[in-house]
Amino acid sequence: MAVCSGSAGLTPAERAELLSVLSEDADDAVRERAANALLSQSPDAFVAALAGDNPAAQLFRYCGGNLVVKPVIAEALVKNSRCPVQFLTPAIKVLPTSAVQELMQDLDRLSSNRTLVAALVQSPSLTADQRQQLEELLANKAASESAFAQAVAQIDVPTEQRVTLLQRLSGLRVVERVQLALKGNREERMALIRDPCKVVQRAVLQSARITDREVETFSSMASLTDEVLRLIATSRNFRRNYSVVINLMNNPKTPLDITLRMLSSITAPDLKKLAANRNVSDTLRSAANRLQVQRTQKRE
DSSP states (O other), X not given: OHHHXXXXXXXXXXXXXXXHHHTTOSSHHHHHHHHHHXXXXXXXXXXXXXXXXXXXXXXXXXXXXXXXXXXXXXXXXXXSTTXXXXXXXXXXXXXXXXXXXXXXXXXXXXXXXXXXXXXXXTXXXXXXXXXXXXXXXXXXXXXXXXXXXXXXXXXXSOHHHHHHHHHXXXXXXXXXXXXXXXXXXXXXXXXXXXXXXXXXXXXHHHOTTOOHHHHHHHHTXXXXXXXXXXXXXXXHHHHTSHHHHHHHHHOTTSOHHHHHHHGGGSOHHHHHHHHTOTTSOHXXXXXXXXXXXXXXXXXX
């Protein structure tokens, strides 16, 4: 009764959680008092309670059954990895676009939770590209040996290791390749960056183990898709490495809108080399020449 009346000296989050527990109490009077008190709790109190390490099951049931239509509650439910699966689909339906985008970045969680992926596919906030990546995760499509044969052949390791790597990659389902891309070694990332599935390519670039040298190598590879090069170019962390920027500028597969946007960031010597590079588009070389002239006129 002290919890119900607000005299127990609890934080708003603690009280919201305990009230949800008491709303399922065996005592009728306690249940009724708790249910009435819950109606006056702020959404912020429930959000804070759901952010805890191990919220009570009753809290999930109350929020999932009564408050899930509120976007802030839906977001808090989805963010907690302990949220029961039956509340994921209704929560995702009302998630704000920003929360959907954030969830799409968590490939580790998505690749290990098929129910979450299936629920997220129903979100009206998804882009066409994101929907395709989720459908790839749900497809359970196994990789063929031919998908990686060329990539593995170019990795600088002994022949025996290349054979072993090719055998290990062949037959892996998409979710398994995503996990390997996130947590595997350099040789595995070098092969998986050319995976036909976009979601696997993204996982390689999100790996906590990826090195600057690897990104430099990726940014110079004309054999990669323009989607991969765009992901590298739009990452602030990767763009801090000037070698990555130069490699992207000189890579003929880098999308033109990306290279034109980065043109002003390169030094005079590199600008001169780019203007003479016959492998890049005429449009980019012309833009490099114009920028050279502008910089020269300013100095004069």
